[in-house]
Amino acid sequence: MAHAIRFKETGGPDVLRWEEVVVGDPGPGEVRIRHEAVGLNFADTYFRSGLYPAPLPSGLGVEASGVVQAVGEGVTHVAEGDRATYTGSPLGAYSTERVMPADSLIRLPDGIGFETAAAMTMRGLTSAYLLRRIHPLKAGDTILLTAAAGGVGLIVCQWAKLLGLTVIGTVSTEQKAELARAHGCDHVIRHPRENVAERVRELTDGVGVPVAFDGIGRSTYAASLASLRRRGLLVCFGTASGPVPPIDAMQLAVSGSLFVTRPALADYMADPAERAVLAGELFDHVASGRIAIEINQRYALDDAVRAHRELESGRTTGSSVLVL
Template identity: 50%
Template sequence: MSKAIVLHAHGGVDNLHWEERDPGRPGAGEALIRHEAVGVNFIDIYHRTGLYPLPALPAVLGMEGAGIVLAVGEGVTEVQPGQRVAYAGRPIGAYAEERCIPARRLVPLPDAIPTRMAAAMMLRGMTARYLLHGCYPVRQGTTLLVHAAAGGVGSMLVPWACHLGATVIGTAGSPEKREKALAAGCHHVIDYRTGGVAARIRELTDGRGVDVVYDSVGQATFMDSLDCLRPMGTMVSFGQSSGAVPPFDPGVLAARGSLFLTRPSLMHYTERREDLLAHAADLFDVVARGVVSVHIDQSWPLAQVAEAHTALESRRTTGTMVLDV
């Protein structure tokens, strides 16, 4: 028997319970893994509160982890016992010492990537990859805006975008976070708590607007983000840390210059195994070469996941974070 964080009912962090739970034996196509560390992501908060519905309760939350393969079920060819592996995405269930998971979701780790680092970077790092290559072709000459630039996704996306040759403008909610965003490579950082982001973007881009906005903040920034774009620019609304974006009239996109809008999910960009492996390989490459640094600015023991949720949702975190198992 091993232990896991179990959610019996949607709600606050008090609903997360550290309990004994049998991980079971791996069925056909599955692997049993022992986690060394587990990631904490904003989507875990949405699952806890019920903003994103879960198939059933009780449930073990968590979308990201890394560890070692203990055993594999019938027909598994992707990994073998003893191998270091990591994953990000469905099915949920990472907040556990041990778990069974479809082997096709596991990525073997190269020597250059420590297991604990992998647990902190897979979800946010592969997200940065599809945002930069899948949602908009960021390249030399692209000018982009990334909100929450000192956050988990932001702190990986910023240096990666710079490496591709983009001019990167970030927003951040405190002086300390603005320093971190600059250190990550932002060419300009805007304090978005005082407003006026669109006007500042016009100043910084000679009135043109940016090619693409990466907006994970949602409700608080969505409409202003549209005002930051050049005609035919692309709005990537990929999260809702401040709350869900209210319904709006698509005519708004025409009025602001025939804008493009996408609301993507990592799950779709990495659903096929070849896409998952391609995203992971690119991420391992930029991390191993030092293009992107993984800042594990916070960590807690898995049993104290409630503290991690509280810190993340109250805007106290920077960079990425892990739960040690």
């Protein structure tokens, strides 16, 4: 019998329940996939808490890897027995097996393991569009990266070095500082102990950075904005501390004609051809060893309550996976 983590009401981690579920046959455009590993993402806590709306009762999770068990009518890009990974809606990745839209699946190269795939598909594709699509970064540029020791942060640090970029990263502990440095972060700022904007100005001869990538949100928005050079770009791609405050257009003008964007991964994966390019570049870097995926926490799938508690406490580093 298949099992899944589900919740009937929003709230803390204790609302999550391990339940038996019935998995049917895939319909047109669908596949049935048996999971080998499931990605644990901070966004999962938003659905569970109610910050992101979900129809109740609901499954949870948007990222996993496994083996295709059956395909429905019209599905041609994956076949029964294929290794595959995915990220995206609908919710339900916290399960041993599920039926889902086939369009979400990406065939997984043999050189990449299931746990690695579950730990990197969302984070890796996020890193890919941040560095390869948002802004025309060039070798020699300096970027600011919040949460440099997080799952996205460690990938961005490594990928940025491949592109010849200098990375200024923020972290909350010395342990995380060491981890970020080990993955290519050139300068580490201990936030909130240090003033981020002041340190960035010191490190850039008073100019600031052309792009700041902020995955934390409310608590770091002001500092990230203040770290930009004239006509710089703030990329708000995460809300770990809560959503960013309302944007004051006049503040952007008087601070140097700044730009702010709030991108979503779905909009950089909507075109299958573009998704294939981004995934291909990511898989190539990982399979070759140029980018290492740090899985620093593993939890049993039925231990999702503990996984959410530790994730929300800030005790995790790198990527985390739920294993079956």
